[in-house]
Amino acid sequence: MNRAIGALAVFLLWRGMIPAFSAGLECHGKDRVIVTMEEYPGALRNPLKGFRPHQSDGSHRYGTLCRVYLKWNDLERTAEDGVERIMAVSNREWRDVEKHNIKVIPRVYLHWDGDKKYWPSDMEEGDYSSDQFRDRLLRLIARLGECWDHDPRVAWVQMGIIGKWGEHHSPDVSPAMQKLMGDAFSEAFQNKMVTVRHPWDFKEFAFGIYWDSWAHIQQMETHGLGIKQLGSRWHTRPMGGECAYNWGDWKIQPGDDPDDTLSDPEHCRFLIDSIRELHCNNLGWVADYNEMEPRVQAGAEAVQKAFGYRFVLEKVEYTASVEPAGEFDVSFQVRNTGSSPFYGNWPVEISLLDPKSRAVVWRDTFDDLDIREWLPGDLWDRAAQVYQQKPETYSVGRRFKLPPRIGKGEYILAMAILDPAGMLPTVRFAIRNYFKGGRHPIGRIGVGVTVSDPEIDPRGFEDPMLDTTLHYTLESAADAGDTAR
Numbered sequence: 001m002n003r004a005i006g007a008l009a010v011f012l013l014w015r016g017m018i019p020a021f022s023a024g025l026e027c028h029g030k031d032r033v034i035v036t037m038e039e040y041p042g043a044l045r046n047p048l049k050g051f052r053p054h055q056s057d058g059s060h061r062y063g064t065l066c067r068v069y070l071k072w073n074d075l076e077r078t079a080e081d082g083v084e085r086i087m088a089v090s091n092r093e094w095r096d097v098e099k100h101n102i103k104v105i106p107r108v109y110l111h112w113d114g115d116k117k118y119w120p121s122d123m124e125e126g127d128y129s130s131d132q133f134r135d136r137l138l139r140l141i142a143r144l145g146e147c148w149d150h151d152p153r154v155a156w157v158q159m160g161i162i163g164k165w166g167e168h169h170s171p172d173v174s175p176a177m178q179k180l181m182g183d184a185f186s187e188a189f190q191n192k193m194v195t196v197r198h199p200w201d202f203k204e205f206a207f208g209i210y211w212d213s214w215a216h217i218q219q220m221e222t223h224g225l226g227i228k229q230l231g232s233r234w235h236t237r238p239m240g241g242e243c244a245y246n247w248g249d250w251k252i253q254p255g256d257d258p259d260d261t262l263s264d265p266e267h268c269r270f271l272i273d274s275i276r277e278l279h280c281n282n283l284g285w286v287a288d289y290n291e292m293e294p295r296v297q298a299g300a301e302a303v304q305k306a307f308g309y310r311f312v313l314e315k316v317e318y319t320a321s322v323e324p325a326g327e328f329d330v331s332f333q334v335r336n337t338g339s340s341p342f343y344g345n346w347p348v349e350i351s352l353l354d355p356k357s358r359a360v361v362w363r364d365t366f367d368d369l370d371i372r373e374w375l376p377g378d379l380w381d382r383a384a385q386v387y388q389q390k391p392e393t394y395s396v397g398r399r400f401k402l403p404p405r406i407g408k409g410e411y412i413l414a415m416a417i418l419d420p421a422g423m424l425p426t427v428r429f430a431i432r433n434y435f436k437g438g439r440h441p442i443g444r445i446g447v448g449v450t451v452s453d454p455e456i457d458p459r460g461f462e463d464p465m466l467d468t469t470l471h472y473t474l475e476s477a478a479d480a481g482d483t484a485r
Helices: 083-093 131-148 175-188 220-228 231-235 258-263 265-278 294-306
Strands: 003-005 008-013 032-037 065-071 103-111 157-164 194-196 208-211 239-242 280-284 311-319 327-336 348-353 360-365 378-381 386-389 393-401 409-419 424-427 440-447
Touching (some): 032 440, 131 157, 131 175, 258 294, 311 440
Parallel strands (some): 103 157, 239 280
Antiparallel strands (some): 327 393, 348 360
């Protein structure tokens, strides 16, 4: 009975003779199935991580994040403009991103470079210190929170506003302004995380970081060291930014341009080391590489695998058969081999699929589970190319009860991670067994019948990187409803 086929090995434990691997899980059925997964070898296009291209149309191979610059005078021409204008501009700039499984990272700015300044017409250009600026700034931040804090299209927010490109220099953000803006953004954004430009600013606040010269040779001992000195901040807040190819000694590191960074082994390793060491979640500018050049694409795949989280589902154990309207157990082991956590409390789904149509006939989620706690390793060893503190394997288990409407027969047990916006599968585990649409088939399960063979033919699995159907909706989890439960 025990045999390995392609992407997985399935072991049927007859009559409970072999104990379950998940400690503390009480087994009520006589027969158990353990599925040992094979890791998917390539990089994955997963949300809230990775290369961050400027385009938001889904055309980038890996891009699921897009930073969007917004001029203050587009959001508010004068004090007469209301919150409706901010929402209208946001809807225009972010149109259809949910269809491409893309989340945006907005940044408001007043000054781009040179004389490119974008102040509302009733404010004094270049005035960062008057009472008028303070009052309008506080009003704007509150309105941004009103528009964005519950918007499923927003990943997190870059503070911006002050300095060239909203990078908090030219001018710097004074300590008094740091306190003012830190308090205002913390109040306005209770649900979305906030990131700031410099790791040594906003010391009273646990904000994330956008370092917009990531891995630049001249800033590794300033900004890079500053991020390291934040300690475990990366556990709960993203570290990211962009590579820069237009100042100083960028040709030394990160290289001449994105293609050079990703195709040159020395540059590519330097970038990956910085991602691993500083637990980087996403980067822009380097994302603007030539996807048609094989050497560049090979480097891009290695970098994408290092970015952010990478959830390797190692084992799943479940009850082989369940009586109609009965209960059954499911447990699994998972390891994060990436560089950062997942920064959203998204549910893990268990489902029964029709074996022919693959339609969902029933589904539920693991309660009391927070996937943000699946941390990667720590203390990157550049010489050995491994974390000295290896990533933990996390064990999860739950008992589920089927509703009476589920008829007798064989079904496919599947798993997925859902975006709360619409409760649709959008995050892919890094395993080979995959069905188009975002669910991972685990094995066969019987309802009121005995399954003769729990294995699923791996020839029916599909390549997760070829699946372009994943998306979310603008509905909240509460609004989405669920007819499959």
